Amino acid sequence: MPVLQEVHDIEKSFGPIKALRDVNLKIVRGKITALLGPSGSGKTTLLRILAGLESPTKGTILYENSLITNSNRNLLRQKATMVFQKSVFFDTTVFKNVAYGLKLREYSKKEIKDKVREVLELVRLKGYEKRRAKKLSGGEQQRVSLARALVLNTELLLLDEPTVNIDPKNVSIIEETILRVNREYKTTIALATHNMFQAEAISERVALLLEGTVRQVGTNQEIFGASNRYLASFARLENVFSGISKINKADTSIIDVGQNLKIEASFRRSGETTIYVRPEDIIVSTNPLSSSARNVFKGKIVSVSDFESVVKLRVDAGKEFVVKITKRSFVEMRLNVGSPVFLTFKASSVHLI
Amino acid sequence: MTNEIIDGIIKAFQLLFSFDPTLYSIVFRSLYVSGLATAMATLWSLPIAVVLGLKNIPGKRFIRASFNAFLGIPTVVLGLILFLLLSRSGPLGMFGLLFTPLAISIGQAILITPIIVSFITSAIESIDLELRELARTLGSTEIQASTAILQEAAGGVTLAIIAAFNRAFSELGVAMMLGGNIYGLTRLLTTAIALETARGEIAFSIALGVILVSIVYTLSIILNYLRRS
Numbered sequence: 029m030p031v032l033q034e035v036h037d038i039e040k041s042f043g044p045i046k047a048l049r050d051v052n053l054k055i056v057r058g059k060i061t062a063l064l065g066p067s068g069s070g071k072t073t074l075l076r077i078l079a080g081l082e083s084p085t086k087g088t089i090l091y092e093n094s095l096i097t098n099s100n101r102n103l104l105r106q107k108a109t110m111v112f113q114k115s116v117f118f119d120t121t122v123f124k125n126v127a128y129g130l131k132l133r134e135y136s137k138k139e140i141k142d143k144v145r146e147v148l149e150l151v152r153l154k155g156y157e158k159r160r161a162k163k164l165s166g167g168e169q170q171r172v173s174l175a176r177a178l179v180l181n182t183e184l185l186l187l188d189e190p191t192v193n194i195d196p197k198n199v200s201i202i203e204e205t206i207l208r209v210n211r212e213y214k215t216t217i218a219l220a221t222h223n224m225f226q227a228e229a230i231s232e233r234v235a236l237l238l239e240g241t242v243r244q245v246g247t248n249q250e251i252f253g254a255s256n257r258y259l260a261s262f263a264r265l266e267n268v269f270s271g272i273s274k275i276n277k278a279d280t281s282i283i284d285v286g287q288n289l290k291i292e293a294s295f296r297r298s299g300e301t302t303i304y305v306r307p308e309d310i311i312v313s314t315n316p317l318s319s320s321a322r323n324v325f326k327g328k329i330v331s332v333s334d335f336e337s338v339v340k341l342r343v344d345a346g347k348e349f350v351v352k353i354t355k356r357s358f359v360e361m362r363l364n365v366g367s368p369v370f371l372t373f374k375a376s377s378v379h380l381i
Numbered sequence: 382m383t384n385e386i387i388d389g390i391i392k393a394f395q396l397l398f399s400f401d402p403t404l405y406s407i408v409f410r411s412l413y414v415s416g417l418a419t420a421m422a423t424l425w426s427l428p429i430a431v432v433l434g435l436k437n438i439p440g441k442r443f444i445r446a447s448f449n450a451f452l453g454i455p456t457v458v459l460g461l462i463l464f465l466l467l468s469r470s471g472p473l474g475m476f477g478l479l480f481t482p483l484a485i486s487i488g489q490a491i492l493i494t495p496i497i498v499s500f501i502t503s504a505i506e507s508i509d510l511e512l513r514e515l516a517r518t519l520g521s522t523e524i525q526a527s528t529a530i531l532q533e534a535a536g537g538v539t540l541a542i543i544a545a546f547n548r549a550f551s552e553l554g555v556a557m558m559l560g561g562n563i564y565g566l567t568r569l570l571t572t573a574i575a576l577e578t579a580r581g582e583i584a585f586s587i588a589l590g591v592i593l594v595s596i597v598y599t600l601s602i603i604l605n606y607l608r609r610s
Contacts, residue, residue, distance in 0.1 A: 102522065105520055106520050116511045116515045128519055129519035
């Protein structure tokens with residue numbers, strides 16, 4: 029496997045806090061590598077080191093087998109571009125924001141115009157050139173950020189949680205763009221995410237980060253294909269339930285997770301089981317739905333967090349579920365803390381870990 | 382006194398529209414001296430403000446606090462210090478600058494340096510620091526990244542320069558002590574007002590005051606308009 033960039037025994041401290049320790053990682057040329065881990069696991073710090081924005085406290089970085097030091101870190105910034113989790117913009121138009129890196133590289137006006145037009149078409153923002161970047165929606169802003177990095181056509185693209193807190197439509201546009209760029213332009217991509225389904229769907233290689241260190245690196249098959257204790261420990265954060273599973277007559281499994289909560293899953297398994305349900309896969313309604321979904325639970329909203337176009341709800345249905353819905357749905361359904369709701373999800377949305 | 386004020390305002394307009402060469406030479410000299418002072422101060426204050434705004438240098442808080450403290454330095458005290466430095470027997474006496482327009486410009490530039498440094502530093506600090514990281518990851522050098530931040534802080538930079546120019550243009554102590562208020566050479570609007578008032582020419586003083594305030598006000602309006610557009 030041709031390696032584009034590699035880090036050895038990387039350590040990064042911020043005062044007394046060790047953000048990274050003993051990190052070893054190879055970014056394979058032409059592949060998408062996911063840095064999968066929960067918040068605070070060091071994903072962003074590692075990406076910043078790969079991007080040449082941060083120097084490690086200890087350890088070595090090699091780019092195309094050349095040692096990167098403080099004296100040539102600028103070089104790294106010419107070869108790799110990072111898209112930040114929080115969209116940051118110059119207070120000007122979309123065109124000028126996207127054109128910034130091209131101007132630095134001294135492209136002609138015509139080349140800049142053509143390239144910006146092309147890349148905006150790629151992220152489906154054709155005609156947005158004259159709009160003020162700061163006035164766009166969260167999802168559109170993230171697409172402009174992606175376009176601004178893509179237009180430079182650098183060898184390595186580093187994406188820090190590119191789809192966090194944005195609505196599903198924008199998520200799918202961004203994911204499609206990432207895949208297309210990797211496929212058509214062979215751009216090497218490192219993607220930091222806490223979403224294991226995104227990591228599984230997009231990347232070919234996964235590095236599992238926990239508590240500032242890379243616990244496991246491998247292909248998707250190696251990481252997600254078998255029971256994985258590191259993955260289980262990471263996924264313990266949201267909608268993960270454990271209980272005794274029994275195979276029922278319909279050839280599905282019923283997992284008793286306690287508090288009178290029995291979750292039906294489409295897989296067949298008996299005995300001690302840990303399952304996971306994606307917050308995005310759960311439908312919230314104010315009345316019970318008549319549908320093919322096998323799991324319907326009544327609960328009460330216990331907390332609401334607002335992330336621009338997406339609202340994250342915590343619902344107590346005996347066990348606590350995390351659910352994500354669009355802000356529009358949240359407003360239209362007149363939900364609030366204490367509102368009674370029904371949670372509905374399919375048996376096939378229940379994943380085994 | 383009311384009559385004198387009204388007379389003064391009428392006289393101001395008469396003077397303005399009579400294109401009196403003495404008056405206009407004072408106005409243009411004032412603009413030139415303070416313009417030069419603002420240019421000089423901007424030249425050395427801008428790099429200081431960029432470093433203070435973007436870098437975590439040792440003693441940064443002390444330096445910032447010092448510049449803030451010097452915002453209120455009495456102009457006569459500064460004038461006195463510079464007078465002693467520039468006078469023939471002083472350490473910089475060999476340059477023969479005392480009682481020249483350049484001496485006033487230097488004095489005013491020193492006076493307004495804390496204004497420019499403090500205002501621009503605050504303007505830079507108010508910009509999202511991730512913007513600098515953005516510029517860097519898009520391939521800019523450290524200088525290009527700092528320039529990008531300065532462009533974002535353009536509103537604050539413009540305001541700092543306007544405020545500094547207005548302070549220089551309106552100050553008296555430095556102009557009087559370093560310029561000496563010599564007719565045809567170092568007489569400025571502020572020193573002329575002081576002189577005319579002392580001579581009992583209240584109406585003429587008011588006329589000069591109206592011109593001074595009008596210029597400051599007009600410049601501020603124009604620059605604010607330019608900044609917004």
